[in-house]
Amino acid sequence: MPDTSFLSWPFFEARHREWARAVRAWCDSHPVATSGNLDAECRRLVAELGTAGLLKACVADGDTRPDVRTLAIARETLAYHSALADFAFAMQGLGSGAISLFGTVEQKRQWLPKVASGEAIAAFAMTEPGCGSDAANVATSAMREGDEWVLVGEKTYISNGGIADFYLTFARTGEGEGSRGLSAFIVPADAPGLSVAERIEVIAPHPLARLKYDNVRIRADAIVGEPGEGFRVGMETLNLFRVTVGAAALGLARRAMDEALSFVRNRRLGAAKLADNAVTQAKLADMATAIDAAALLIYRAAWQRDEGGTDHRRAAAMAKLFATEAAQKIIDDAVQLHGGAGVTKGVTVEHLYRDIRALRIYEGASEVQRQIIARDLLKGA
Numbered sequence: 001m002p003d004t005s006f007l008s009w010p011f012f013e014a015r016h017r018e019w020a021r022a023v024r025a026w027c028d029s030h031p032v033a034t035s036g037n038l039d040a041e042c043r044r045l046v047a048e049l050g051t052a053g054l055l056k057a058c059v060a061d062g063d064t065r066p067d068v069r070t071l072a073i074a075r076e077t078l079a080y081h082s083a084l085a086d087f088a089f090a091m092q093g094l095g096s097g098a099i100s101l102f103g104t105v106e107q108k109r110q111w112l113p114k115v116a117s118g119e120a121i122a123a124f125a126m127t128e129p130g131c132g133s134d135a136a137n138v139a140t141s142a143m144r145e146g147d148e149w150v151l152v153g154e155k156t157y158i159s160n161g162g163i164a165d166f167y168l169t170f171a172r173t174g175e176g177e178g179s180r181g182l183s184a185f186i187v188p189a190d191a192p193g194l195s196v197a198e199r200i201e202v203i204a205p206h207p208l209a210r211l212k213y214d215n216v217r218i219r220a221d222a223i224v225g226e227p228g229e230g231f232r233v234g235m236e237t238l239n240l241f242r243v244t245v246g247a248a249a250l251g252l253a254r255r256a257m258d259e260a261l262s263f264v265r266n267r268r269l270g271a272a273k274l275a276d277n278a279v280t281q282a283k284l285a286d287m288a289t290a291i292d293a294a295a296l297l298i299y300r301a302a303w304q305r306d307e308g309g310t311d312h313r314r315a316a317a318m319a320k321l322f323a324t325e326a327a328q329k330i331i332d333d334a335v336q337l338h339g340g341a342g343v344t345k346g347v348t349v350e351h352l353y354r355d356i357r358a359l360r361i362y363e364g365a366s367e368v369q370r371q372i373i374a375r376d377l378l379k380g381a
């Protein structure tokens with residue numbers, strides 16, 4: 001059982017503790033399945049999370065934005081249980097986030113109930129072969145032709161690529177240079193001209209693809225926000241979910257901690273247990289301290305976003321940076337404590353070792369988070 005004592009911290013209300021219990025109960029009744037068919041597993045997870053009502057937390061309720069503490073608790077709890085379940089949950093939020101934050105009443109009515117029920121799978125398509133961290137340089141273009149937008153270009157590393165029902169796509173509409181000339185669009189997966197050019201395999205498998213937009217025609221009202229506002233739409237969406245990437249890392253780290261504790265209590269080192277060794281104990285102490293520090297940063301940032309009324313960008317960047325970097329170290333320590341068993345395929349810590357890696361890269365690499373923090377500090381000074 002994961003440590004949930006943090007739920008008594010002052011960042012939370014009774015509804016958060018209730019929610020944590022509900023997500024935990026879902027995990028307990030949904031053992032991790034490995035059918036070998038990744039797409040089918042992800043579709044099933046989205047459907048099951050939707051049926052249980054958990055995906056409602058991912059979307060706006062009318063004008064009420066998603067509650068970040070609720071999202072973070074869900075991601076931490078799901079990631080502890082299964083990285084793929086966390087992925088399925090998280091992408092419903094990230095892929096539909098722009099609609100929740102900037103969509104029209106009609107766009108919200110058309111898509112959000114389906115995202116919340118798990119009937120529609122969402123994706124967020126910003127990265128391109130020529131631009132990742134430098135999102136202002138998106139080259140995919142969108143030209144207005146009568147009552148339609150026509151999109152031409154390529155996107156890559158798109159999560160849910162190949163199984164999504166719509167791709168929230170960022171394209172250049174040319175109102176200004178760089179970040180001032182982008183717009184955001186809802187592109188249905190069945191739009192003529194949109195195709196999956198390549199499926200990409202990564203160290204911790206999840207559906208990922210390169211997409212081709214070959215004169216993809218979508219309706220004029222598929223734009224989210226105003227023309228030229230796309231960069232803000234994208235950054236606000238990422239800002240909302242950034243803290244929750246840290247929360248997923250925290251769930252993976254807590255799992256590694258528990259696996260390590262269980263292992264060292266049982267593993268003999270000569271006459272004694274591995275747990276009795278002072279070096280082991282120092283490692284465990286450092287792991288536990290980093291876990292609490294990550295949790296404090298994550299839930300401080302989430303609370304600040306939900307309640308604080310202040311700009312939470314620096315806090316969110318700190319939370320994502322620290323939690324993902326710390327989780328990588330904690331999981332590595334857990335692997336080390338397991339010895340040979342730690343690198344054996346199929347052992348939980350071996351899986352966690354692969355699961356954590358991409359979190360330090362996507363939704364803003366650690367270096368980008370440091371840049372956000374430093375710029376904010378210098379602006380303040």
Ligand SMILES: Cc1cc2nc3c(=O)[nH]c(=O)nc-3n(C[C@H](O)[C@H](O)[C@H](O)COP(=O)(O)OP(=O)(O)OC[C@H]3O[C@@H](n4cnc5c(N)ncnc54)[C@H](O)[C@@H]3O)c2cc1C
Pocket residue numbers: 123124125126127131132133134156157158159160202208358361362363364365367368371
């Ligand atoms: C598993 C996975 C899932 C993903 N899912 C999605 C998705 O659903 N939608 C989507 O749009 N994209 C997605 N991405 C793409 C992801 O957001 C990009 O990989 C990320 O933004 C980095 O871009 P890049 O890979 O082009 O690396 P680059 O931008 O080329 O950066 C390479 C490296 O350079 C360093 N670096 C970058 N910027 C700076 C800086 N300012 N200062 C110092 N060093 C820097 C970092 O170490 C970085 O890792 C996903 C990626 C992965 C791995």
